[in-house]
Every structure is written in structure tokens, then in C-alpha cells.
Amino acid sequence: MTTLKITKKHHKHFNNPFPSTPASLPLLQGNLLFNSQTVPSHQHFSIGKDFQLSWSSNNGGSLSIYHQSQPKRAIWSTIPGQAFVSAALAETEVEESRGSFVVKDRKLHLVCHHQTILDIRVIDQFDHSLEAQDQDSPSGFLDLDQKTDFKGTQFPMVLVTGWVFNMRRKKKHSHKYGTLENAQFEGKGPSTCARYWVLFEQKNRNQIGFQVKLGQPNFEFRTKASPAASGRYKGFRRRLGQFQKRRLRWFWSSARPRGFVFVSSSEEELEELKAEEFKEFNRVCLTYSSEENERFYGFGEQFSHMDFKGKRVPILVQEQGIGRGDQPITFAANLISYRAGGDWSTTYAPSPFYMTSKMRSLYLEGYDYSIFDLTKQDRVQIQIHGNSVEGRILHGTSPSELIECFTETIGRPPKLPDWIISGAVVGMQGGTESVRHIWNELKTYNAPISAFWLQDWVGQRETLVGSQLWWNWEVDSIRYTGWQQLIKDLSVQHIKVMTYCNPCLAPILQVGSSRIFRKWWMMESEDGWLILVKACLWMPPSIQVKILFQPTTNTQSCGLK
Template sequence: MEPPAAATTATKITKKHHRHVNNPFPSPPKSLPFLTGGLTFNPVTIPPSPADFPIGRDFRLHWSPKHGGLVSVTHKSRPERSIWSTVPGQAFVSAAAVETEVEESRGSFAVKDGDVHLAFDHQSVDEIRVVGSETESPAAMLTGRVFGANRKRQSKNRDALFFPHREARYTILFSQTSGNEVGFEIRIGDPNVIGIQNPESGRRLMRTTSIKKSWKKAKKGKKKKRKLGFWRSCSWNPRGFAAVTSSEDQETAAAAATATTTPAVRELNRVVVTYSSDRDEMFYGFGEQFSHMEFKGKRVPIFVQEQGIGRGDQPITFAANLVSYRAGGDWSTTYAPSPFYITSTMKSLYLQGYNYSVFDLTRHDRVQIQSHGNRMEGRILHGDTPTELIERFTASIGRPPMLPKWILSGAVVGMQGGTEAVREIWGKLEGYEVPISAFWLQDWVGQRETVIGSQLWWNWEVDNDRYGGWKELVRDLGDRNVRVMTYCNPCLAPTDGKMNRKRSHFEEAKKLDILVKDRDGQPYMVPNTAFSVGMLDFTHPKAASWFKQVLKEMVDDGVRGWMADFGEGLPVDATLFSEECPIEAHNRYPELWAQVNREFVEEWKSNRGEEDEEEDSLVFFMRAGFRDSPKYGMLFWEGDQMVSWQRNDGIKSAVVGLLSGGVSGYALNHSDIGGYCAVDVPFLFGKYRRSEELLMRWMELSAFTAVFRTHEGNKPTSNAQFYSNHNTLSQFARCAKLYKAWYFYRVQLAKEASEKGLPICRHVFLHYPNDRIAGKLTYQQFLVGTEILVVPVLDKGQKKVKAYFPKAGNSSSCCSWQHIWSGERYREEGYEAWVDAPMGFPAVFVRAGSSVGDELLSNLRSFGIL
């Protein structure tokens, strides 16, 4: 009988764009189960006692055969402390062949694991050796096999001489990439099939011409190692199997074993690595996360997408899911994930590449990373403090440039309405003595009404009907040291319905053949609310140069900044110029989008030469990102929060996103003051309108972030605005001055972000890693640098907040925090206190006696607000 034909794992992609009624409670995407298997090692080739192997000059790989075998990595400065170690006696490399299923709907994605064809959950270590021992940077290499057994088939065929046994070779290479970083690379070979002797058959396999010994029937549940010429038995033997690996008889046995089995799989497409974790270890990072700061006990998927509307807060998540498939999102959905973490025990790791991955932290004693593909690359970091680890991580991935000082100097006034509306609001703000750095006018391209509210014409040229006298407006603002900022994104909309257009960027890009294509080779029209758009293919070299020219025309009119929106929605069934897998390219696309914008900024600066002045520099801000985005992006914002007090999608989530992003390298970040997404269909979905109180409290929060910027939201007439009345204007002026008061420190912190990668806004854990209460905080409070502590009001009607003053690691260095309004001092002794926070007086503290605190208080007095 001929063996069955080989099977391949497939990717099934389902589009849900046009479904009008959907499950309001979609189940979490199905995933590969947590793989657990045994570890074996060859006693002939593996040292029988503990041994060390060099990894470069500064690291060692330690092997111990005790407790079933263990591998760990240490740094020479602290050889007693492992920065990565496996679970004793357990497989640390596994592999599988799994069907991939992806559901997609308007920027929301669900990546699922379908049928599992193979799961190699057991591992052997056959050899550990040093590669390049004669060089200055030797590497440690482990080789062996991953394998599994089909127990169902074994139970049905007790009389068979052989069982089919599949296995694959793997290699792991540990190499030093810097003085504080170890790179690891895991490669999984293609699976092959060999025969396994059936211990239940009562027969014996003999080969008298080559060997005079017989196999002894292995006993179930015991391990047996025996060198039999060029025969070798499988050292892992809980089920009583002995592996046949003779080159001749393997082929015979494999053919017999597979003659009646299911089709073989040509390729493994999941790599799984498992390693140890402490029971109480806390995990931070994973990019910009909005619901949680600490992730022990959770499965964290790493895939760029829309964050969702509600993200678990009800009833809005129910409603969003009902009308658009998975549009509500959940706790894990985010625009800017990163396969990176830091733990409370000062361990840190990140993955390289762009494959979809899941970090499974649900077990108390181990971590499991499941990654798509047949290889996994990453880095393990050494450091003694959270800030040290962030510095070393960002030294590797890249850091943002120094922001132009002008955007840090005052409020960025986000509004719409046209030239006359801008001039009118400008006059009002001058009357309230509001320090202004820029007007951000996203509707410079014109507006149209859609089902979700007012939306822009995605054709990146000024709409002269809406903004008549555009150049004069830009010039007049510039004369008063106020810049103009605009809006663009990597998508282009057909402009057939726009009568006053001068150019159609969509038609130009289509003619140049630089749009993402569908599988038929036509421009991929991506649905977006009531209209569809083409998406620029930045893997095409002409796309970047063409878009830079679009930006140049915008900047030539005097614009000095823009929102570079979107980037998270590359379809996973697209066809790209580079011919790369679109699922992998999906996570890379926001980095390409950032890179194009950043290259334009640098080229524009270079072309200006001696004419360039720092105060005339360009800046752009983005929401979508991945691991390396901080290298290319200049500034980030957190996307579209609800105009609410909610935990998962509202003012609280804005704080969590700010702090988790900061841990992950997003050092310069902020949110829309007041949030963005309003919903005004009370009889169906509830009423979500921006209240005056929410807007004013969000002003207080944003006064202590990198940039202080307003947004009218998707339904401006349903929302309270900073210009709504005297109360909102007065509060806006007060908070803008509060923001201005620490300008000197903000510039210092922005410089530190560009040089060290440390965020302006910091989770308390970063400077108090030994205080477990501080480590468990989420949105309640945060540090600005090291000298300011902010405890924002984040609940409706609240006029007091509970502040926690973390315990200093060294009692001798204990200091006091001074309340900026009352002058009352609180010592760093690890205790809580209720603090008054009436409107206009957010609970803010400075280090008593610090130069930063003294200057901030002095500036508040000079502005007349203290």
C-alpha cells in the first residue's frame, strides 16, 4: 500500500465586513493548548554532571542533569542569578502543525488555531556544544529532537509490529548580541516519520546481520538508555516505546507504519518555548495595553488591530459587537502591541520578527510563548532595575528623537470648522491667556457625514472651501508663534463625490500601481464605515517617495506637524509588492508607515541645511505601532477612547495605555483630552456623550503628559468642548498653564527619552520595584519622571483621591512628597492617604526640597494659579 500524500497546513481567512447582525458575545479565539512534555538527554553526548558553556564574553549557559535536566543563562556579573531558565525535567522547545484561521472585519481581527495535525510536545537534548570557540564571541548550540506519539492509533492497533512515530530536529543557538543581551534562535526542521516498536505485540525486532543483541521490551513508565551499535533507543519512555533509527530499517518501518495512517505533514508552523517563572512574579509591558498593567495569569496575543469600542465595558461592547463583527474588542486588543516584557524579578525578554505570537502566563511556575512559523528569534536582557532594562531594550530597538520644543510649550488646540471658526476660537483663547503651541486642524481636507458621524475626505490636500485663505491663516498663526498641524493616513479614498478637489490621490496611486492589491491583482478596497479606501503598499519603493511628495506639498504651505493616523488594518489576505506573507507584514506595516513619515522629517531637515531652526522643526504623531515603532515614531497618542469614565475604554484606560506603553519603549505618548468615541443612540446602545465634568478632569490628567492636545471627538455637537462655555474655557486655561509650569522639566524628560528610552509618564514600579503594593497599581496614579507624583480624579463626582506613597527601597534615602496646593508633606513609608482634589486642583505632589519641585511651584505662582 502506498503511503498517503503529504498534507499542508492551510490558512483560512473569513471576511465579516458586511454582516449586519453578529454575536454580541463572541468567544475568545481558539488557540493551541498549553503544551507540556517530557525532557530527555543523551548520556553519551551530554555531560553527566553540571557544566557551563560560554556565550560571548559576558554570559554562560549552564547545564544541570539534576531533576531531569535544566538549562539556564547567567551573566558574569551575577553568576548566581539566572536571567532565563527552563523547568526541570520538562520540554522547553515544542512544535506543532496547526491550521490557521483568521477572521477579519474593518480592522478587527481574530487569529485562531484550527485543527492540530501534529503536536510535538516532548523533547530530547542530544548535544550541547560551543560554536566559534576560537573567536571572541563563542555561541552555545543545543540540538535534539521534538516528538510526540499518536496514542489513539496505538490503542487500536495492539497487534501491529510498529507504531508511526513522528519527530523533527531542532537547533537552539544562544549568542551574545551586546554586553547585556543574549540572542536566541530556535529552528525547527521538517517532520519525518520513523517506526516505533510496539511493546504490546509480544514480538521482538532482531537484526542479526548487524547486531547480535535483542531489544528488551521496555517497561511502561520507565526510562531506559542503551547503546546498541548504530541503534539508539529513545531515552524518554513513559509509554514503553523504543525508537528505531537505523538508516535502513527506519525506512522500512516508517513505510509500514504510515501505510494506513493519515497524511503526513510537510511542515511544522508553530514554535513553542517554555521556561520557568516564579509564582509571585509580575509581568509588565507587551506594548500599549489598555486594561491591565500586570499580566500574570493571562494569555497575551501580540497582533496589531483596532482597540475596539468598549473592550468589555457594557453595554457598549455588546452593541458594537452586535452591529459589526468583534468591533467591541476585548481586554487584549490594541493598536500597538509589543512582544516584550519586564518582570518584578528583573527578567526581560522580547521576540524579533513579526509573526503572530501568544505569551501564555496562565501557569504559576512557567511561561509559554507560542509563535507562528517554524523558527523563533528573540533576545534575553540582563539588568538589575526596571529602568536599566528599559534602557537596554530601547538601545536595541531604537529610541525617539528629541521632540521640537514648540510642541512641548503649550496647548495643541484640536478643533474643526474652517478658517473663521479657528480665528474665532483663537481670539477667545487669547482672552483667557491660554499658552498655545499649535492649532491641530484635522478637517483641513474637508468633511463628509457618515453613519458614525463627521469624517474626513481621505485625499490629502487642503479644502479651500472649508479653509479659505489657508496660507494666510497659517502665516498669521505663525507670526504669533503658533504652529498649524494637520492630518493624514496611509489610505486614500476615491473622490468622485468631492466636487472641489484639485487632485485625486487615489487615482494617482492606482495609476502608479503602489496600492495594496487583492488576490486578483486589483487595488484592495478596504471597507471603512460607509466608504472603502485603497491602502498604500509601503513594500513598494515608489510608494514612500510618492507619499513624501504629498507631505512636502503640505509642509510647503507652512504646516509643521500632523497626525499620521491608522496603520493597523493591513488585510491578512492582501498581495504585496514584496511578496511577503501578509499576516507577518500586518504587524510590520505600522513600522513602515512610521518610517516613511520619519524619513520625510529627516530629509526635510537635511534639505533646509543652515536655514533649519529647532523651533521650526516638524513633528508627527501616531497611534498604531509594533516593537520597533519607537525607533521611527516621534510621538504617539493612544487612539480612540470612549468619552466615558470606564475601566477598559475610557479615561482610566487612557492612564493604563500611557503607562504600559512607557514600559514598552513608547516614551512620548498622550491621549485625546476628553476621549474620542461618542455614541448617541440611547434606546439601542446607551448614551455616551462627553460630559463637562469628564472633559475637565481629562484636562487635569493631560496637563501631566507629554503633549496637551484636545479633540472634538467623532460627534462634536454631542460632546462638551473646551470652548463650550466660561467654565470649560477657564479650566482649559488653568490646565494649560499647569502644563506650561513644568515645561522646563518636560524638555529635560523628552531629552532623556531620546537618550535612554525612559518614558515621561512612568508606572510607580519603575522606581519602586520592591514595593509590591506599588507594583499592583494600574490607573490610580503615576510618576512624571522621578520628581512629580500625579493621582488623577478618574470617577464621576469624586472630589477626593486615595494616594499611595510608595516605600523607598533604602530607608536612609526616604524623602517626602509635598502636595503642591496645600504644602502638606507625606513621607515615603508605604502608606495611603485621602487627599482633597476639587475641580481645578488635581492631587499632584513634588519631591520636597527638589529643584524641580521648587521651580514648578514658583511657576505656578507666577501664572497666578497658586
């Protein structure tokens, strides 16, 4: 079964100026159950030397994480009685046009929104008492068993294991407010469940790492029962529902959630065929608590909002958009180029990081597309396009401490050079004569100048959206006559020349007869590196290697040479 479809949208004619909001996975909510025989009523677990995880069975059960320096202030906690891990399998379509993207969830096949906790265990460096729970995973966590070098690991770690499940299959979905509504379920169909593992590990004195992984979906099938048995089961379900309404706790005694599904033999065969297609989940959701008056800041470079409480924030690098919802410019941009107008959430540099007014902070690691759903006042739900997620929870008592803690891991920008803050950086276009004219004008006012930023150094071309740069990344010697001499003259006065470049390449067939261009080629080497080369069009192929990019599939040594 194909779960991802990528479409390149590039309409040469007019497009819909008011594109609809793409359908996406709704906020998932489910119940939390736990095994009272293996999970105690109340217990505290140490995570490294500086953190503590607390489990409480009150109100259905919840987890909380504290820093030892502030044992009464939770930096992360789940919602009592509600699932904090859920999973789904959905078909996704991605449309792209000139660097603008839209991600649509077309069909929702599986949803496991209920959760059990079977065990909460401490993993210590000298703990050799781990009993086999999976044939291939003695500790119950695959990455932990495959790890041989524990240098730098701060023990103890805490591992939470259990099942996510759904007794009933989704009946239908509708598109409402940009989400796939799935409130209606039907009683018959396969019950679905999967193992999950949540690992907490101290990374440094102010950071705790978390990993969530899902196993493969499992299906339970039962043949059709007799009318008498069916009646007894329905009576049992009715009585059980009454118990739940009275909020009486019932215990999950089996190691795997099992449902009674009444299907005929033909229906059973059909569902078995469908089950073969569902090899793994492609959505994992992490849900935890938030306070009603808690404000959320961050998420990288954002232009439309400061506080994101009440919004769904997608983390996807793309074009910022022309207009971003303001009319009539967004209307015009969308009309001539598919979704070029963008909206409030489109940005060049988003980041899966936030901090709140309650001094709580979290960020994700990895490259999977994610959405932070902050539409509910009492919770946060992170939806990740994948079957696992990694991230870190930060401890700090002020915004500056949280930022310092965050950049300690991801890196900090270098200090700005003295020359860039010694005067104005003049951004302009127009060519050599225009630059010299503005330079002379500024001299008459004794204005200090640090640099000229000339983004049109490559020249301009006419497109459907107006004048755009020639993305061929070589100087336009007609527009900027005497380019090298201009750089030398400015350098004598200690003025830098700054330019602009991006990873896009303009189609060479659009080249006019007034200029001679070099053509860029891309090829992949034997060792997996992507090589960017260029060759002159008017001479025999003369290949000169310019840049080497390692594919993003190998994240261990991605870099630039």
C-alpha cells in the same frame, strides 16, 4: 495542504454583538530527556565574555543563563524535566474587518511536545573540530554554516541540539476557554519527530541573543506486529510507565526517538499520504520558568492592565476597539461593525517585550504573530506562528537599566522639540471658523498655545458607525475655508498646525457631488517597491509619485522615501 485562510468580514447588516473567543493553540507541556553519553551531569558553558549557560541533570535536567557580574542570579532558566522547545502544525483562519483582526486555529494536525537533548556544544572562532551531523550542516545549525562574515560576533557561542517528538497522534479537540483542548490522544498513528537547534550568542555586555529553528517533520511507520509481540510490547510499556511513576531516570540512547505503532497496511498507506502534506511546522513554542509572585509589565501600548501575569497576551497590530469590553458601547460597536468593539488585548502598538518584578526581561525579533502565555504560575510559554524564532534576553538590575538596554538596540525616540512643550496642544474639530473662535477664547485667558491638532482637516463622511474622516488625505477646502491663510496666521504667533494621517484609503465611489476628490492608486515597480500615486479625476491621467514603500518581505532595507 492549506494551513492559512484569510477572510475579509464586512457585514452590511447587524453582526453578533457578543463574538466568541477565538480558538487557539493550548499551552503545550511535555517531558525533557537527554543522552547521558553526550550530555554531562553538570557543566558550565561560556557565552561570549559576559554570560554563562549552566546545565544540570537534577530533577530531569534544566538550563540556566547567568551574567558574570551576578553568577547566582539566573536571568533565564528552563523548568527541570520539562521540554522548553515544542512544535505544532495547525490550520489558521484570519478574519479582518476595518482594521480589526481575529486569528483562529481551526484544526491541529501535529503536536511535538516532548524533547530530547543530544548535545550541548561550544562553538569557538578557532574551533575546526566540528563533525558533520547533517549532510548540509556541519555544525548542526544551518544559519551558522551559511554565515561567512563573523565580524562583530562575540565567541564562544553555545549550540543545543536534539529532537522534538510525539509518540501519539491527537484524537480530537474541543473548544474550551478560547483554546483547543487536546488532552486525549490515541495510541495508534505515526510517531512524529523533528530536529531542533537552539543557539545562544552574546550581542553586547547586557544582551544575549537566542535563535530556535525546527527541521522538517519525520514520521516513523511500523507494520502490525504479531499478537505475541504486541503483548510483549504492551508489557514493556506498562513496566516503563511504572518506572516513570517512581521517577527513576532512564536514558535516551538512540539519536532519534522511535515509537512502536501498530497499524494495518491500509492505515499505513493512508498515513504516508498524510505525511506528504506535512512539509513543515508552523508553530514553535518556547517554554521557560517563572516564579509565582513574579509580575510582568510591558508588551507595548496597553490600556487595560499593568500586570499581565495570568493572561494570554497576543502581539498583533490592529484597531484599538470601541469599548474594549465595557458595555453597552462594545455591544453597539460589535452590532453594526464586525468585532469593532475589541477587547482588553486589542491595541494599535503592541510589542513583544516585557520586564518583570524580578528584573528579568526578554523581547522577540522579527514580524511573526506571537502570543505570550502567562496563565500558569510557574512558567512562560511564547507561541510563535512560524517554524523559527529569534530574540534577546536582557540583563539589568533596575527597570531603567532594562529599558536603556532595550532601546539601545531597537532605537530611542528623538528628544521632543522645545515648541511642543512650551504650551498647550489644542485638539479639536469643526473647521476654520471653529478654530479661530477657540483661538480668540484662549487669547483672553493668555493661555500659551503650542499647536492646534486638526484631525478632521480631510473632512467627514457618514458611515454605519457614525461620522468618520475622509481617508483621502487632502484638505477639505469647504470645511476649512482659507486653509493656507489659517496656517500663516497661526505661524505668525509661533503656533504649529498638526494633522492626522493613516495608511487607509476610503472607497472613491462614496464621494458626494459637493466635493472633487483626487484618486489614489497603488502599483508595484519592477524592483519590488510599492508606489503610491494619485491622479486627478477631472483631468487626463497625470501621475505624480508621492510615497515609496518597500515590501515588508524584504526586511533588509525596508524604509520610506
